[in-house]
Amino acid sequence: MKKSFSIKSIFFILFSFQLSIINYQLHAQPGSLDSSFGVDGRAVFSSAALYGGSIGHSTQKSGKIIQLAWDGGFVNLIRYNADGSIDESFGDSGVAQASYTDLGYTSLYLSGINVQQDDKILVVGFYFHSPGDYYARSAAVMRYNEDGSIDESFGNQGITSMPFKDGLLSSLNTNRTIAIDPEERIIISGGFEGNHSSYSFVIRYLPDGSPDESFGDKGMVSIDFIGFNYSNFRAADIALQKDDMLLVGGDAYNFNDPDRFAVTRLFQNGVTDSSYGVNGFALAQFNNNKHGLMAAIGLQSNGKIVATGTTQKTDFSKTDIALTRFSTDGKLDESFGEKGIVITHIADGYYEEPKDIALQSNNKIVMAYYLSKIQFSPDYFELYHYTENGATDSSFGENGRVTTDFTDLTGRGGGAQDVSIEKGGKILATGAASYSYALARYYGDPVNQHPLITKIKRWIRNHILNFQDMGTTANTAYYTIERSNNATMNFTEVARRTPNTSNSYSYSDNAASTESNNYYRIKAVGNDGSITYSDVVSETDYKTSSSVIIYPNPVKDVLHVSGLNASDKTSLSIINAQGNVIKKVSVNATSYELNVKQLQRGTYYLKINDTNSYQFIKE
DSSP states (O other): OOOOOOOOOOEEEBBBBSSHHHHTTTTSOTSBBOOOTTTTTTEEEOOOOEEEEEEEEEETTSSSEEEEEEEEEEEEEEEOHHHHHHHTTBBBTEEEEEEETTTTSSEEEEOOOOOOOSSOOEEEEESSSSTTTSSEEEEEEEEETTSSSTTTTTTBTTEEEEOOOOTTEEEEEBBBBBBEOTTTOOEEEEEEETTTEEEEEEEOOOOOSOOOOOBBBBBBBEEEEEEGGGOEEEEEEEEEEETTEEEEEEEEOOSOOOOEEEEEEOOTTSSTTTTBBTTEEEEBTTTTTTTEEEEEEOOOOOEEEEEEEEEEEEEOOOEEEEEEEEEETTSSSSTTTTTTEEEEEOOOEEEEEEEEEEEEETTTEEEEHHHHHSTTSSSEEEEEEOOOTBBBBBTTTTTTTEEEEEEHHSSOOEEEEEEOTTSSSSSSEEEEETTTTEEEEEEESSSOOOOOEEEEOOOOETTTTEEEOOOOTTTEEEEEEESSSSSOOOEEEEEEEEEOOOOOOEEOOEEEEESSSSEEEEEEETTTEEEEOBBETTTOOOOOOOEEEEESSSBBSEEEEEEOTTTSEEEEEEEEEEEEEEEEEEEOOOOEEOTTTTSOEEEEEEEETTEEEEEEEOO
């Protein structure tokens, strides 16, 4: 029999915060290595059984990092814990390895990795049909379970493929060729060439691995630029807009004119959006007869498209870094750099080759690139940082540039192949160093937090939780409802709600235990990945309370608590992240000042009358 509770209305205030380490981030210079990760911010993995290069990475909901690596005849997935250590529960001591022949391939070239919402892992590549066959290749997508085993429910025993036209050579680009839309459909891109011309393709699969025949021609769309007097188009990257329209970026070229950056936009059915740019294509041409070879694209929060790649003279004697921005209509954004284009020169006598970009929540741009005297042979991880409008961000590293050396860990240098922004705003770069796979994590700019004011209209009656967000929801992506039988830890997600116009939500927890007390909290997740938690509510709390507010948060010396019930003695306890009571006082007043100056930096909980918990950060 379920319990019924008579609960009065109560207001709660949510304060924005990140994980306990966030207070260090507020003081760390952007671009500095995160010493809590690996060895001084760097992690490496090497094995006699592995020998090859890094393709890319993706992160699971738990914060664990999956790195995709090629090695002769094997597909290798390496999983790291959030602190950079190897997760030995994954695959065989942290590595899930499958041979090409076991997968049914003669030769397989890996191209990209992504992680689904359920933490299953997608790997994309392309392969030859038979030994010695230089043409007639196919695209391949493999899916792994969260633990690294092949997901045999996907496609044909874990693999799905689609052949190209006979006589055409396929060439998928590295890392960013796979995306997952909100309906869990899988999108890959690449290029194929033949008869002195190149085309690019986009393929969309349904969640079970079968081709999505509602997209293009039985699941495939071919893209060319012949109408612009460019006989070739090489796709480099894809990105999904908020409206699920697909952007495909690359470079358009022929054998007489300099190459250009090019972006096209597709409707959800694969048809080109002719209103975008000029007849569906956005183009950027560089001055002084320079080629523009695109490497990656990214979307700022306002929908503007940032693209990066290499510029080089027609004789290929010099390379610089190019950055462009297109408006949402496909025109060069002249407010960015010089009429939409930024050229960065790092050092004379070096190849400067962008590999990837990532966009922070404040729209600043992080670029990973190779810097090498011998092309494709970098000595260091290199990052460069730009402001939202393309200026060098001098607050990042040393005048916008960060160089990370791995020689003390691997004996030789290496380069960053890709970069991403973690939910807390930190920057993760992965690549290779010597014959090892390498990762580095850096502090980014402080995440723009969005304080939310939440009113719990009724606590819980018959296991029904009601809550209302009284603040703005413009920056909120969704809410999760979390449950625990402990007021301070071990919370797990039990439901999810998306913002609505009324800002009111409810959840009936029919699976809640009747044998123990249940505690709940609401997690608000911002569009930028930032996280805000509500206070904890309990089924057994009959207290009537006014609005309880704690401030400032984060706090340095004195934590102010107001809105207490002066007619009754109130117990205030400070509890650390391990659940230990650090300090406890009794109060007969509506407000109280807690001296927290002696506390170490970190995340703490203020528990009121052993029922309500408010989380705060000690600077």
